[in-house]
Amino acid sequence: MTDTTIPTVPAVELSGLRVAFGKTQVVDGVDLRLERGQALALIGESGSGKSVTLRAILRLYAPGRSRIEGTIFAAGRDVLALDKRALSEFRGGDVSMIFQEPLLAFDPVYTVGNQITESIRRHETISARDARARALALFERVRIPSPERRLDNYPHEMSGGMRQRAMIALALACRPQVLLADEPTTALDATVQIQVLLLLRELQRDLGLSIIIVTHDLGAAVEVADRIAVMYAGKIVETGTARQVVRDPHHPYTIGLLRSRAEGAMDKGSRLQTIPGSPPDLANRPPGCPFAPRCFLVADRCRKEMPPAAAIAPGHVIACWRGEEASAAYRAGPTPVAVEMA
Amino acid sequence: MSVIPHGPDPFAMDRGGPAQPLLSISGLVKHFPVRKGTGPKRVVRAVDGVDFDVMKGETLGIVGESGCGKSTTAKLIMGLIERDTGGMLYDGQAIGERAMPWRSYRRQAQMVFQDSYASLNPRMTVEQSIAFGPKVNGVPGRQAVERARALLARVGLEPKRFAGRYPHEISGGQRQRVNIARALALEPRLVLLDEAVSALDKSVEAQVLNLLLDLKAEFGLTYIFISHDLNVVRYISDRVMVMYLGRVAEIGPSDSVLAAPGHPYTQALLSSMPSLDPDNRTQEALLAGDPPNPIDPPSGCRFHPRCALAEGICAGREPPLAPIMPLHRVACLARQPGSGHSAAPAEVLAA
Numbered sequence: 001m002t003d004t005t006i007p008t009v010p011a012v013e014l015s016g017l018r019v020a021f022g023k024t025q026v027v028d029g030v031d032l033r034l035e036r037g038q039a040l041a042l043i044g045e046s047g048s049g050k051s052v053t054l055r056a057i058l059r060l061y062a063p064g065r066s067r068i069e070g071t072i073f074a075a076g077r078d079v080l081a082l083d084k085r086a087l088s089e090f091r092g093g094d095v096s097m098i099f100q101e102p103l104l105a106f107d108p109v110y111t112v113g114n115q116i117t118e119s120i121r122r123h124e125t126i127s128a129r130d131a132r133a134r135a136l137a138l139f140e141r142v143r144i145p146s147p148e149r150r151l152d153n154y155p156h157e158m159s160g161g162m163r164q165r166a167m168i169a170l171a172l173a174c175r176p177q178v179l180l181a182d183e184p185t186t187a188l189d190a191t192v193q194i195q196v197l198l199l200l201r202e203l204q205r206d207l208g209l210s211i212i213i214v215t216h217d218l219g220a221a222v223e224v225a226d227r228i229a230v231m232y233a234g235k236i237v238e239t240g241t242a243r244q245v246v247r248d249p250h251h252p253y254t255i256g257l258l259r260s261r262a263e264g265a266m267d268k269g270s271r272l273q274t275i276p277g278s279p280p281d282l283a284n285r286p287p288g289c290p291f292a293p294r295c296f297l298v299a300d301r302c303r304k305e306m307p308p309a310a311a312i313a314p315g316h317v318i319a320c321w322r323g324e325e326a327s328a329a330y331r332a333g334p335t336p337v338a339v340e341m342a
Numbered sequence: 343m344s345v346i347p348h349g350p351d352p353f354a355m356d357r358g359g360p361a362q363p364l365l366s367i368s369g370l371v372k373h374f375p376v377r378k379g380t381g382p383k384r385v386v387r388a389v390d391g392v393d394f395d396v397m398k399g400e401t402l403g404i405v406g407e408s409g410c411g412k413s414t415t416a417k418l419i420m421g422l423i424e425r426d427t428g429g430m431l432y433d434g435q436a437i438g439e440r441a442m443p444w445r446s447y448r449r450q451a452q453m454v455f456q457d458s459y460a461s462l463n464p465r466m467t468v469e470q471s472i473a474f475g476p477k478v479n480g481v482p483g484r485q486a487v488e489r490a491r492a493l494l495a496r497v498g499l500e501p502k503r504f505a506g507r508y509p510h511e512i513s514g515g516q517r518q519r520v521n522i523a524r525a526l527a528l529e530p531r532l533v534l535l536d537e538a539v540s541a542l543d544k545s546v547e548a549q550v551l552n553l554l555l556d557l558k559a560e561f562g563l564t565y566i567f568i569s570h571d572l573n574v575v576r577y578i579s580d581r582v583m584v585m586y587l588g589r590v591a592e593i594g595p596s597d598s599v600l601a602a603p604g605h606p607y608t609q610a611l612l613s614s615m616p617s618l619d620p621d622n623r624t625q626e627a628l629l630a631g632d633p634p635n636p637i638d639p640p641s642g643c644r645f646h647p648r649c650a651l652a653e654g655i656c657a658g659r660e661p662p663l664a665p666i667m668p669l670h671r672v673a674c675l676a677r678q679p680g681s682g683h684s685a686a687p688a689e690v691l692a693a
Binding site for chain 2: 045190220223246257261271274
């Protein structure tokens with residue numbers, strides 16, 4: 001927050017990130033930049049590589065079974081160069097993460113308070129009493145009702161929404177600069193989801209936290225994020241401010257995602273616009289743009305050459321040969337997707 | 343037309359005419375005992391007195407938070423768990439009695455579950471799974487397989503490519519198509535879809551929703567569509583029922599319930615849907631905290647501890663489900679004339 005000395009250093013910067021498991025290239029050249037104090041949503045469907053990208057930032061994948069190429073800078077550190085010890089300081093201390101299913105992320109045999117104080121004492125030299133006081137303050141910060149009592153709860157004694165709040169408290173325990181959230185609200189009820197999203201927004205504002213949230217729900221992304229990056233088959237196909245991506249999409253995949261939402265249907269009972277087909281097999285990646293087989297604007301060039309990422313407006317980047325046509329089709333009206341899966 | 347033998351099935355044909363509800367539920371109750379220590383016996387009031395009708399050819403959406411009893415209701419309707427009390431009529435015929443045993447009812451009512459993988463037998467190919475129901479009901483093997491293949495084609499899975507595959511060999515969207523095909527194999531009139539599209543990606547969800555609409559028109563189906571996604575429910579349903587802690591909070595035409603909700607809970611649910619407008623993000627959550635525990639539901643109106651309109655009277659009196667408009671019924675004292683709630687509309691005196 002008082003970091004005026006190096007104002008241009010982003011909170012997270014990925015360049016040319018590639019992650020492969022065996023022959024499957026799950027993340028295929030991702031460039032991403034998260035400014036300090038910003039919230040970025042990484043959206044995409046299952047298998048698009050969004051969670052893998054996020055986990056790669058913390059190097060959560062065993063080196064023997066995965067191959068990471070490219071560079072990852074987070075909170076001012078070169079993540080791929082960290083040794084074992086520095087890495088465990090980095091995780092939780094500089095960058096921490098919350099997961100989709102808090103019941104699985106917590107250890108069931110220790111109380112939640114125990115796990116938070118353990119994390120604090122692992123990173124800092126601090127008395128048990130002070131650590132507990134800090135855990136209590138964190139619980140108050142994430143607005144868990146009767147926090148004193150809740151610290152002594154086991155994870156299964158809490159409800160889903162409360163567990164997710166407790167996990168956010170755990171993630172914030174060592175005052176990280178960056179918070180990574182992997183589908184934090186997918187397992188929650190809509191009424192609880194909005195509370196957690198609002199909490200994330202509040203933390204970003206009050207603590208100056210930089211946040212990357214991975215989600216498949218465009219609505220959740222718009223609620224928290226300043227910027228949105230859309231991923232498809234291991235590549236980022238469109239990045240921009242939330243406004244640019246939602247109001248003025250230029251990539252046919254983003255357009256398809258927006259169009260296929262049920263609230264976008266013009267009339268009740270009228271058919272929804274869908275994206276035909278299904279995502280490609282990442283082990284046998286076709287040449288060219290991975291979205292080409294499902295795209296309503298596909299041209300010969302798309303099948304041969306991967307389009308480079310190009311800025312079409314300040315901060316708005318797409319990887320598509322025919323972005324202008326796609327945008328025109330989107331603005332023209334709701335019927336570009338003619339092909340229907342049989 | 344029907345491939346199912348045993349002569350004409352009396353329930354496959356329409357009996358009561360279009361005005362008679364296909365399914366009529368009254369006073370449905372299901373309590374689950376909780377065994378915990380030696381204390382007093384306690385029960386989870388999962389479904390606690392629910393009445394509703396499902397008209398022929400309509401789609402009834404059921405929405406609510408987790409623990410509100412929507413899935414239990416679906417299981418009770420299917421007879422997957424036994425109801426404590428309550429009446430269930432299928433086209434005017436009481437279910438489970440001699441005239442209509444469960445077996446012949448289940449031929450008319452089928453269900454699609456949320457978890458597309460867990461609901462298929464992993465050791466059967468897709469085709470075997472679909473043909474299983476008809477075979478059990480006496481269809482000769484070859485004919486059942488033929489029908490399975492026709493259904494696979496109908497739900498958009500090329501039989502040549504997919505018939506011999508096992509559930510783990512196909513994607514989630516494809517599996518859910520198989521589940522839908524299996525549900526249709528017995529030519530039911532009623533299909534229950536319990537969060538059937540919730541686990542799917544958005545673009546696949548749209549494909550499956552389109553398929554459901556097509557099948558409904560083609561086979562003249564009636565749907566009960568359970569979901570927590572109000573946008574999907576608004577899109578697919580003719581009528582919507584909102585449940586809260588085992589009771590019906592509001593029921594009515596989906597245009598009127600979701601556009602002008604009468605119950606404060608429905609309003610809160612609607613306002614908690616994320617907005618897609620970056621300039622108009624949600625500023626405040628109308629509901630704080632998690633849905634309460636159905637073990638000890640609050641007295642009176644079950645929603646009163648979380649309700650912005652709650653008054654003293656709400657804790658003492660359980661609001662009846664009363665119409666605020668024709669067909670649109672709401673269980674809220676603030677909407678009922680003469681209830682004693684200060685926000686209640688003035689009582690209309692009968693002239």
